[in-house]
Amino acid sequence: MTRKSDALSLLLILLILSFSQAIKGVKFFNVKDYGALGDDHYDSSEAFERSWNEACKWKGKAVIKIPRGKFLLRNLLFQGPCMGPIDFHNAGFLKAHKVNIGLSYWVEFRYVDRLGISGSGHFDGQGSESWFKIMEDYPSTNNLPTSLMLTFVNNSRIDNMNFVNSKGSHIKLYGCKNVTITQIHISAPPNSPNTDGINIAFSRQIQVTDSKISTGDDCISLLPGAEDVNITDTRCGPGHGISIGSMGIGPNELAVKGINVKNCNFTDTMNGVRIKTWATKNAGKVAQISFESIFVNNASNPIIIDQNYCPSHDCPKGDSHVQISDVKFVNIMGVSQTYVAVNLQCSKYRPCEVETKNINLKYGSNKGPTISSCYNVKGVASGFQKPPSCIS
Numbered sequence: 001m002t003r004k005s006d007a008l009s010l011l012l013i014l015l016i017l018s019f020s021q022a023i024k025g026v027k028f029f030n031v032k033d034y035g036a037l038g039d040d041h042y043d044s045s046e047a048f049e050r051s052w053n054e055a056c057k058w059k060g061k062a063v064i065k066i067p068r069g070k071f072l073l074r075n076l077l078f079q080g081p082c083m084g085p086i087d088f089h090n091a092g093f094l095k096a097h098k099v100n101i102g103l104s105y106w107v108e109f110r111y112v113d114r115l116g117i118s119g120s121g122h123f124d125g126q127g128s129e130s131w132f133k134i135m136e137d138y139p140s141t142n143n144l145p146t147s148l149m150l151t152f153v154n155n156s157r158i159d160n161m162n163f164v165n166s167k168g169s170h171i172k173l174y175g176c177k178n179v180t181i182t183q184i185h186i187s188a189p190p191n192s193p194n195t196d197g198i199n200i201a202f203s204r205q206i207q208v209t210d211s212k213i214s215t216g217d218d219c220i221s222l223l224p225g226a227e228d229v230n231i232t233d234t235r236c237g238p239g240h241g242i243s244i245g246s247m248g249i250g251p252n253e254l255a256v257k258g259i260n261v262k263n264c265n266f267t268d269t270m271n272g273v274r275i276k277t278w279a280t281k282n283a284g285k286v287a288q289i290s291f292e293s294i295f296v297n298n299a300s301n302p303i304i305i306d307q308n309y310c311p312s313h314d315c316p317k318g319d320s321h322v323q324i325s326d327v328k329f330v331n332i333m334g335v336s337q338t339y340v341a342v343n344l345q346c347s348k349y350r351p352c353e354v355e356t357k358n359i360n361l362k363y364g365s366n367k368g369p370t371i372s373s374c375y376n377v378k379g380v381a382s383g384f385q386k387p388p389s390c391i392s
C-alpha cells in the first residue's frame, strides 16, 4: 500500500467514526444482559436499575428490552433527564412483591422526556393481600403504592400494556405534559378498594384512547390541575366510572378544565360520568367539560354531579365553593340501574351551569320511567330528553 491510500483509508475511517458518533442510532439494553432473571423468584430490581442507568446515558435512542418471563421487582425509580428518547419495551410479566412497601409508587418514571412504554407485557401489582389490610384500617390508610407513576414526564406514550391488581391506583400522571395512553387493559376485582384505573393530576395535553378498564374504584379520575385531557373509545366497568374530582378537599386547588370524554362505554358501574366536590369553603373551578356519545349499560348513576361528596359518614356539611360551569352532556344513552338517571346536586353558593342534549336513559329492563333530579342547576336542555329534564 502507498502512503497516499493509507492516508485516504485513515480519513475514511475517521469520517465513518464521526458520522456514527453524530447519529448515535438505536441501542438495545436487554435487562437479562444486566443480570435479570425471568424465573418468577429472583429479584431483578438491580438489573433493571443498571440497564436504566446505561440507557439514560445513551445519546441516541435507547431501548430497554424486557423479554418474556416473570420478573420480580421491588419499588423502582427511573429518573431522568436522559440524553435521548427511551423506550421501555416490556414483553415480560413484571411482578411486585406482595408486601406493601410503604411508598407511593411501585414503578416510577420521573423527569423524563420522550419515554415510550410498550411491548404488550404486564405490570402485576399483586395487591390482593394489602387490600384486606387496608379494609381493616379504612379510611386512615388509603395510600397504597401506584403501580406505574409518571411524574414530570413529557412527550411520552404508554401503548399496548396490561395492568392487573395494583395495590393502590394502577397508573398516575402528575406534572406531565403531552402523554398519550392507548390500547391499555387494566383489571382488578370489583371489590378491591381504591384500585383506580388512571389518575390524572396537574397535567395537560393528555389522551387516553382505545382502552379497557375494570377496577374496584374510579375508571379514570381527573384531579386538580388536569387540563386539556381527551378520553375516547374507552370501556369502563366494573368500577365507579369516570370522575372529575373530588374537588374542594384542600385550599388553593388548581382548576380542572378542558376535559372531553367521547365514545366511551360504562358497563355494570356505580357511576357513568361524575363530577364530585366536597361541601367545604375551599374555592375551586371545574370548567369546559364535555361528555359526548356515552353508552351506559347498567350504571347506578349514569349522569351525576355531587357537590356534597361524602364517601364516609364524617364529612363537612355546608355549601361547596367549587364553581362548576360549561359542562355538556350530549348523546348519553343506555340503561340505568336506578330510576334517578340524571342527578345534578349543585351548590347553593355556586350553582352549576350545565347543558344537556339528547339524553335517552331507561330504567333497568322495563322497570318503569327514569327521572332527573336538580338542585341549584342553571343551564339548557335540548333535543330528546328521557328522563324529562329538570334544568330550569
Ligand SMILES: *[C@@H]1O[C@H](CO)[C@@H](O)[C@H](O)[C@H]1NC(C)=O
Residues within 6 Å of the ligand: 080, 081, 111, 112, 113, 152, 153, 154, 177
Ligand atoms: C417538561 O416540560 C416542562 C414545561 O414545558 C419543562 O419545564 C420541563 O423541563 C420538561 N421536563 C423534561 C423532563 O423534559
Ligand SMILES: *[C@@H]1O[C@H](CO)[C@@H](O)[C@H](O)[C@H]1NC(C)=O
Residues within 6 Å of the ligand: 114, 154, 155, 156, 157, 178
Ligand atoms: C407530543 O409527543 C409526541 C411523542 O409522544 C411527539 O411526537 C409530538 O410532537 C409531541 N407534541 C407536541 C405538541 O409537542
Ligand SMILES: *[C@@H]1O[C@H](CO)[C@@H](O)[C@H](O)[C@H]1NC(C)=O
Residues within 6 Å of the ligand: 204, 205, 206, 207, 228, 229, 230, 260
Ligand atoms: C382534545 O380534543 C380537542 C377537541 O377536539 C382538541 O382541540 C385538543 O387539541 C385535544 N387535546 C388533546 C391533548 O388531544
Ligand SMILES: *[C@@H]1O[C@H](CO)[C@@H](O)[C@H](O)[C@H]1NC(C)=O
Residues within 6 Å of the ligand: 233, 234, 235, 263, 264, 265, 295
Ligand atoms: C359501546 O357499546 C356499543 C353498544 O354495545 C358498541 O356498539 C360500541 O362499539 C361500544 N364502544 C366502545 C368504545 O366499546
Ligand SMILES: *[C@@H]1O[C@H](CO)[C@@H](O)[C@H](O)[C@H]1NC(C)=O
Residues within 6 Å of the ligand: 238, 268, 269, 270, 298, 300, 337
Ligand atoms: C348491574 O351491575 C351491578 C354492579 O354494579 C351488578 O351487581 C348487577 O349484576 C348488574 N345487573 C345486571 C342486570 O347485569
